[in-house]
Amino acid sequence: MQSLLQDLRVAVRRLVKDKWFTLAAIAALALGIGANSAVFTLVNAVLLRGLPVDDADRIMWVMSADNRGRTFGVSFQDFEDWRASSKSFTGMTLVQNGTMIISGDEPLPESYPGGFISANAFDVIGVKAQFGRGFVADDDKEGAPPVVLISGGIWKTRYASDPNVIGKAIRVNTIPATIVGVMPDGFKWPFQSEVWMPMAHRSPAFRVPRQGRPFMVYGRLAEGTTLEQARSEMKGIAAQLSQQYQDSNKDITAQVTPFMEFLIGSNLRTMFWALMGAVAFVLLIACSNVANLMLARSADRAREVALRVSLGATRSRIIRQLLVESVLLACVSGMVGLGLAYAGIQWFDSESQNIGRPYWMTFNMDASVFVFFAIVCVGTGILFGLAPAIHVSKTNVNDILKEGGRSGSGGVRARRWTAALIVAELTLTLVLLAGAGFMMRSFVNLYQLDIGVDTSKLLTMGFILPTRKYTTIESRVEFMKRMEEALNANAAVAGATTSSNQPLGGGAQRQLELDGKPLQGGEKPRTALMLATGARYFDAMGVRLLRGRTFDVSEGTPGREVAVINQRLAERYFGNADPVGQRIRLIEDNPNAPQYAWATIVGVAPNIRQRQGNQTDPDQDPVVYVPHSQNTGLVGLGNVLVRARSNPAELMPVVRKEIFALDPDLSLAQMRTLDESLAQQRWFPRVFGIMFTVFAGIAIVLAAVGLFAVTAYSVTQRIQEIGIRMALGAHAKQISWLILRRGLIQLAIGLTLGLAGAFGVGRLLQSMLFQIGSADPLTLALISTLLIVVAVTATLWPSWQATRLDPVTALRYE
């Protein structure tokens, strides 16, 4: 122990003495360790830490699935049957997320994310109210008095932490209810919910039909039951239901998935592990750099080591001393890196505030992160210190002491190590550049995507018309019509409308039938996205129809069904023929659902993108626009879209006021400009693209510095050789090429290996790329060119310096 402390003291003195080396090494390693600590903190929060509930690994998500492997929600009646028959779960519970509007008390109505849940929902995960009570079985019975649980956040902000909130009468989505409990601070189960009501108070319309599957189900696996056993049992129960209810459950099975696996999804998981790989590469590059610096110093260390050996130090003792020095260096760098990591985590945290991440996904440094950090520091010290330590420890004592201090341990061995490390750096850098290149080009493609409308002054917000208040489709359509009229009457509004989906907000996928054009044998079913909109949709979007007209408020009633189609649909299914006046019919997948009537096409609109498109289908979707009254889906759920005459942000209070005047209980969710909404959709490629780019940027700087340092060092090592060559008649270009050639050979090998790695990265990220191939030649050419330019620049200066040597001085150099 005492000798270890002595090594530590020597190491401290050595690092202080070689301050420039120490500073350079700390800079490189701090970036590497900092990046690793930051990304591990994210990986820990997203993939490793898990749910903040008891025995979280046993919480399972149960979904319906068809025989094509597609998963969807669960019907109320299937859930009841599953719960009654299953022995694999100690508790199974039903959830339906939604917007919960609290009104009827002093502050203005406010909407919160919330949900209807089974009474045992919190018992299953083992969480109790912080005061008041949780739900009991009686709360979830038909006719029970409505009760509500609120989050600690609502209690603090809306009710100013009033301890008398228990028993307070409020309205939730117009349902009169009593607050019976306040959940613990920060608790927003399952995702972001803050208001919970028993499932019994969900509209019966959602609960009755077996073919409607709007609910989510989770449960706790019983003690001693394995996941496979649960899966097998649930499949058996689903198979029975499939036999029993052919109309609604044919080919429907049950899929059991661990909650975290369901939540994270393979794309996010891949992305985070890819990021972890990226920062590991950055650290390896930093280690290579520092190892090279240490190898360069090994000539100086050789005499010291030779002396120690001559005084009786064993080889292992020498290696230990050198490793203590490198581990100490890594630990100091780690402390600096921890600061960088903290800043990076803060940035990521603020960037991901509004993307709907689960409440328990908090990006903080916990014990796991610090253990990881400690392992990385020690591991890094050993990683970059071991090769130079072994190299120096092989010093030939006789040679060194006889030569009076001239390097005997440099030469071919050190050059091989150095060359291998530089090739590794260049390879890893190219792989990182490929990841960054693919992600950033994806983001640019996405950013440049022509949506088809001017998004700058468009305000969007979501709304749900509660079915208890707006009981019929007619009443919901009528309210939306009044809402449109009221908003359009305001002078600050250039155009306002309602729509089931906003631009780039998707749509309902439907099959399409053309009157008089049945499908030919083998022809694929025609499909289109359906949007239910208000009559002034295209005015609000600021687009002019290419042909025909839009529908008016009197249309959409039985016998007067109409549709506007987009240009893509017209071109794909009507070719050169004029579609206006032709008839089409949308087909609902579910044969038991209400079917659409034949509708007459009255206009053709320019393409407005509803989906981003993907690798296989980058073009716009065919779209059919119909009046709300023709929608057979959830009428009364959608978006208000308002085009402002000036600043859309200033319009927000105006819109709130207009809608409050129509219905004081109606809350508007996520009011923001369409640009903000699109920015959120582009969050994934933007943030991960930025992260990859930052890491690739660090990597290329480290690689350039490494290559420069190694080349410059090789010039100092070869000064005498250069002098000899000059004496023999080599001119400047030949000397320059002598130095440059070695760097170029390393670059060529690094490029070859790196490109192989780049293909691998492309394949890994394939599912997350947008309109760019996983081996996109332009990206690969660009990043290769960038690396070549940087690497050649890094070697040019030292090689030019070599030509400036005075041959007489060079010949005398030792």
Place this chain on the structure above:
Amino acid sequence: MSAASVIRLRSVGKKFLTDEVETHALSDITLDIGKGEYVSIAGPSGCGKSTLLSILGLLDSATTGEYWLNGQDVAELPDRDRARVRNREIGFIFQSFNLIGDLTVFENVELPLTYRGMPATERRERAAAALERVGMQHRAKHLPSQLSGGQQQRVAVARAVAGEPVMLLADEPTGNLDSKSGEAVIDLLAELHHSGATICMVTHDPRYARHAQRNVHLFDGRLVEQSS
């Protein structure tokens, strides 16, 4: 200028400026070396022997005076031309051999011919002939570190003569050798001289200086005596 002069120096001087102190390394050197002549340059340490040799070898430039090499004024040549002249007209033999450790014996000898842009076949023939001339052909594939000092110097001589230069410049070629190896190298130089080579050798060993036809003595940067 005599048509037979390979080297002609006129009032050559060399000043160094170190820490604002002017040092005269060479002053007013006038010297002619004829074709096929064997000249030794002697003098005490610091008298300017090596500086003179560097100027003769175009590794350094004179501050003043004229320098004609093989009939060409080389005093003001740009760097690229100086490299060309060094490569074609001069063969160096150094005290510390100065072979490149990473190259084999054959590659070392071949190196100046490579810089000349000579075709590979001719290059190989010349290198092999040069090695044969110094009796080192059997060591062609060895690395310098595998040879004795005397052998290394013979390889250095082979490298110097491979390009058939007009002048061989030897800077204390026996300085790092034992007496037996030193004698062997001096014999080799004498042999080259007898076969027509022009040699200028710096040495402070009178035993070896005797082999030269003419001895030039330097003192404090000045040429003080020439004896035959």
